Amino acid sequence: METTESPSEQAKSPHEQLDELASQIVAGAGRLAAATGAWLLLVADFDARDGAYKFGLASTAQWLSFTCGLAARTANDHVRVARALAAFPKLAEGMAAGIVSYSHARAIARVAKRGEFRLVDDLLDVARYGTVAQLEVVARGLLTVDHNENPSDQAERERVSHRWGDDSMWGLSAKLDPERGALVQEAIEKVANTEQISKAEALVRLAEIGLAALADADKPPRELRGDERAAVVIHLDVNRIPVDDDGSAEPNRPAARIDQGPGLPNAVVQRLLCDGRVRTLLMKDEHMLDVGRTHRLVTRKQYRALLRRQGGQCAHPGCPNTKRLHAHHVIPWLVGGPTDMDNLVLLCERHHVSLHDRDYRIRKLGKGAFRFESPDGVDLAHPIEAIKPADLPAIETEHSDVDSRAATTKWDGQRLQRDYAISVLAQRRYSGTG
Ligand SMILES: [Zn+2]
Ligand SMILES: [Zn+2]
Incomplete structure (x- = not known):
């Protein structure tokens, strides 16, 4: 039978005790990564089935935030990582083995788009052989303008576009839900009637009014009831x-x-x-x-x-x-x-x-x-209270099979050559197959 305070432990120097504490923390970090990875795969499954809609919420992140007590931003990050784990098996395997931390996965999930398996492999190498700070630097460097996450139904259905005609005139085209379109139409007609101007002039006038209202910093337009x-x-x-x-x-x-x-x-x-x-x-x-x-x-x-x-x-x-x-x-x-x-x-x-x-x-x-x-x-x-306890599966949380040194970095102390690293990865990313 083991006790926490064996005679040999009492004999350990503070130095040795700290070593032991450090290795326990590293081992724990590996198991945490594995447990987090497993948990995130559940989140990914819930997300893929649009689980949040069953509970009347707009997104998995909102649901996570509400049900599991995560801050909104944390919940967003978790969902993004969960989707990446589901999309990139190597990322999920890395977390399951305790080698890839949540922070690693989050940095990779920010850049990797669907099907970019090679980029994920490359970034996993950066994660493995560098520090997480270096990985984040590389990921930020690769991050181009995207983040068009989850356009709403309305955003997909409705649109406003413009184009320049051959005669250098500006054309506007809009598609809106009927009651919203009617609102725009009413505004144009009302301005035209009130100011005795054409509808085209009224449209320009509306733009002026809108801009003037926004520019008036002392009296910003309030939300209308x-x-x-x-x-x-x-x-x-x-x-x-x-x-x-x-x-x-x-x-x-x-x-x-x-x-x-x-x-x-x-x-x-x-x-x-x-x-x-x-x-x-x-x-x-x-x-x-x-x-x-x-x-x-x-x-x-x-x-x-x-x-x-x-x-x-x-x-x-x-x-x-x-x-x-x-x-x-x-x-x-x-x-x-x-x-x-x-x-x-x-x-x-x-x-x-x-x-x-x-x-x-x-x-x-x-x-x-x-x-x-x-x-x-x-x-x-x-x-959740409506779910019968009998229907809940046993949840595996131990992850004691994770290697006790899995979580620690293999970084050899080299300084990151930021621009070089980013340009090499970007080249690989956009050349040929992923
Ligand atoms: Zn609401
Ligand atoms: Zn109502």
């Missing part, structure tokens, strides 16, 4: 809006149209009604029920109180968004849901859209408290 946005008129027939018992409408049947524009799906209409981002002409049997700015819109005071209640961010569990929050009526205004604190939550645009698309739902608990749940009833604030 829903009811303060430019008014776009949509015609809405109450009789055609099917609302079911939990307040959400059948999502895809159009019940409204933009003034002289296309029909809008119900989910969009419900969302617009919540927020007053457009001015709705609410019709029932030819009678006008409501024209926008009335009691269904939150007051400035209510909006501020809602912000305070939610700590300034979106109410969806785990969502860090603080910008452009929409006031959502939990029980829709159309079926009598009041515009008061107990019936309102502020949601970011993404969560407002996904709520009306029925990706999740909100239940009123009273006194301004709400429960966010998935379509199958899981409490999104505590998603």
